[in-house]
Amino acid sequence: MTKQLMGKTAIVTGASGGMGMAITKELANAGANVALADKEKPKNIEEIGNMEKLLYIQTDVTNKHDVGSMVERAKQAFGHIDIYVNNAGKMGSSRVLQGDVSNWDQMIDLNIKGVLYGINSVLSDMLEKKSGHIVNIDSDAGHEVYERLTVYSATKFAVRALSTGLEKELANTGVRTTNISPGMVETPLSAKSPFENGRKKLNPADIAKTIVYAVTQPDYVNVNEITVRPV
Structure with missing residues (x-):
């Protein structure tokens, strides 16, 4: 494989899960x-x-101080941050009629606040050096509301709105942003879903390859949005 990202540094949140590990690899x-x-x-x-090129940092992305500290540690280890992948997320009880407020709070904190904390923690440095790439992992539920996923869809619509607005704010700065919306991916989380049985799911590596495609385009090319669904 061509080492297209040699010398670059990426942060991947939610890195211990199936998709996060695939993205990291x-x-x-x-x-x-x-x-x-x-x-x-x-x-x-x-x-x-190569373990010299990898660094695990225990991080709660719903805690802005944790996120800021994590970014500083990554900079100390590797010198700079070129790519930030907002992959951490939660799909929980999502019907409004169920009234599962605790689950809603967790999704809002992780899917929206966690994304914003990550963006905020790296943006000033990227703007200063006039380069960098922020990748937000959205969902096809951020394009279409499913009755059983009302609240989850709301959080993912928010991620898509943040990505779209950020792309406009960053015009002509040299900093790029990409919103990636996967359909159902084969992960431990999706394995628990009773609604996807018998349907072919995406492999986590499919999403990881999509990210590498987006971040390795020429610096004058901004891949704003990609939706990836199983056939």
């Missing part, structure tokens, strides 16, 4: 240093690649 295979941010340390991290 794909970025590392493309030559990037990768900081893995998650509350739990990924298992078998040494299987991803």
